[in-house]
Amino acid sequence: xxxxxxxxxxxxxxxxxxxxxxxxxxxxxxxxxxxxxxxxxxxxxxxxxxxxxxxxxxxxxxxxxxxxxxxxxxxxxxxxxxxxxxxxxxxxxxxxxxxxxxxxxxxxxxxxxxxxxxxxxxxxxxxxxxx
Amino acid sequence: xxxxxxxxxxxxxxxxxxxxxxxxxxxxxxxxxxxxxxxxxxxxxxxxxxxxxxxxxxxxxxxxxxxxxxxxxxxxxxxxxxxxxxxxxxxxxxxxxxxxxxxxxxxxxxxxxxxxxxxxxxxxxxxxxxx
DNA sequence: ATTCATTGATTACATTTGTAGTCAATTATA
DNA sequence: TATAATTGACTACAAATGTAATCAATGAAT
Numbered sequence: 001x002x003x004x005x006x007x008x009x010x011x012x013x014x015x016x017x018x019x020x021x022x023x024x025x026x027x028x029x030x031x032x033x034x035x036x037x038x039x040x041x042x043x044x045x046x047x048x049x050x051x052x053x054x055x056x057x058x059x060x061x062x063x064x065x066x067x068x069x070x071x072x073x074x075x076x077x078x079x080x081x082x083x084x085x086x087x088x089x090x091x092x093x094x095x096x097x098x099x100x101x102x103x104x105x106x107x108x109x110x111x112x113x114x115x116x117x118x119x120x121x122x123x124x125x126x127x128x129x130x131x
Numbered sequence: 132x133x134x135x136x137x138x139x140x141x142x143x144x145x146x147x148x149x150x151x152x153x154x155x156x157x158x159x160x161x162x163x164x165x166x167x168x169x170x171x172x173x174x175x176x177x178x179x180x181x182x183x184x185x186x187x188x189x190x191x192x193x194x195x196x197x198x199x200x201x202x203x204x205x206x207x208x209x210x211x212x213x214x215x216x217x218x219x220x221x222x223x224x225x226x227x228x229x230x231x232x233x234x235x236x237x238x239x240x241x242x243x244x245x246x247x248x249x250x251x252x253x254x255x256x257x258x259x260x261x262x
Numbered sequence: 263a264t265t266c267a268t269t270g271a272t273t274a275c276a277t278t279t280g281t282a283g284t285c286a287a288t289t290a291t292a
Numbered sequence: 293t294a295t296a297a298t299t300g301a302c303t304a305c306a307a308a309t310g311t312a313a314t315c316a317a318t319g320a321a322t
Contacts, residue, residue: 008309009219026269042312045270050309064319065269078220082232085216088140089209095242098232101213101225102249109257111226116250118233119243126240139279157299174281176300181279195289196299 007056007077013037014047015070015077018057022069029068138187138208144168145178146201146208149188153200160199 007015017032018024026048030041048068051057056077059066090097107115138146148163149155157179161172179199182188187208190197221228238246 006308010310012219039310040312041268043310046310046312049271078231079235081216081220082228082235085212085220086232088143089212089216094232094235094237095245097213098229098246099249100209101217101229102246102253104210104213104225105253106225107253109254112250112254112257114226115229115233116247116254118230119247119250122233122236122238123240123243123247126243137278141280170280171282172298173283177280177282180301 007051007054010039010043011047011051011054014044014051015056015074018068018070019074023060023062023067024069025065025067027065138182138185141170141174142178142182142185145175145182146187146205149199149201150205154191154193154198155200156196156198158196 013033013036014029017029021028021032026045029048030044033039033044034041048057052059056070056072057068058071059068061067086092086094086097144164144167145160148160152159152163157176160179161175164170164175165172179188183190187201187203188199189202190199192198217223217225217228
């Protein structure tokens with residue numbers, strides 16, 4: 001029921017903008033992206049077209065111009081990307097991956113505390129889980 | 132000093148095999164990969180060639196055939212992939228990413244405990260860090 | 263009203279990637 | 293040894309991707 005439309009790296013940047021502030025006119029998308037990337041407006045329009053073809057971006061004629069909005073859910077897509085990454089690089093082994101990310105050492109003390117609390121919570125839930 | 136050779140997904144699978152058991156003859160690489168993927172031996176040889184062109188795979192004439200070995204370090208490459216992923220999907224924000232991975236709920240109780248211990252350790256180190 | 267700029271559709275083109283096939287030399291085998 | 297299979301170099305080709313340009317229609321600005 002749910003095809004997996006491959007969103008390329010450049011296309012992903014467009015989706016991020018749209019997810020963040022949809023609905024948006026093409027010109028708005030272009031404005032935001034040209035601040036971060038050296039992309040021609042033409043290029044960005046191409047990316048938009050492709051996202052529409054792929055069925056992940058939608059549009060409606062609002063007023064004189066199109067207004068674009070996401071068709072697919074950001075959380076869902078991110079989850080998919082997480083799973084792809086995990087599978088591709090770690091063969092799906094979550095813990096080793098987490099350990100390495102933790103060892104990359106980019107966490108503040110308060111991040112660490114938050115994560116510990118989250119894990120504590122998880123552990124408790126495990127305890128009360130149904131078999 | 133260190134160009135970033137883009138290793139594609141299929142190529143990455145070849146590297147994984149080589150990292151795991153180098154040095155290997157092409158036929159060995161092919162044997163291992165055809166067990167997991169429906170790739171023609173020709174395809175795998177193409178991937179090997181491209182990896183050599185990209186400078187991430189090396190070979191030496193051992194006996195009658197080539198023996199292949201990795202030029203780049205697996206840990207380094209994985210770190211690079213982690214960073215790419217983190218940047219691309221989370222704009223570089225490590226904690227949110229970790230939280231989501233944790234919430235995907237694929238950890239056993241003992242995984243969770245290990246991670247907690249690791250975080251505890253990290254927190255201690257933070258305490259004794261030089262400014 | 264005329265001209266310029268913008269929008270969206272369509273087309274372009276090089277590079278990368280997936281997925282092989284060809285071919286000459288070499289090796290293994292009948 | 294004659295023949296078949298394998299190896300490695302080179303070639304092939306379509307789809308995806310990055311990166312635009314062209315073109316017709318529409319809207320904006322003088």
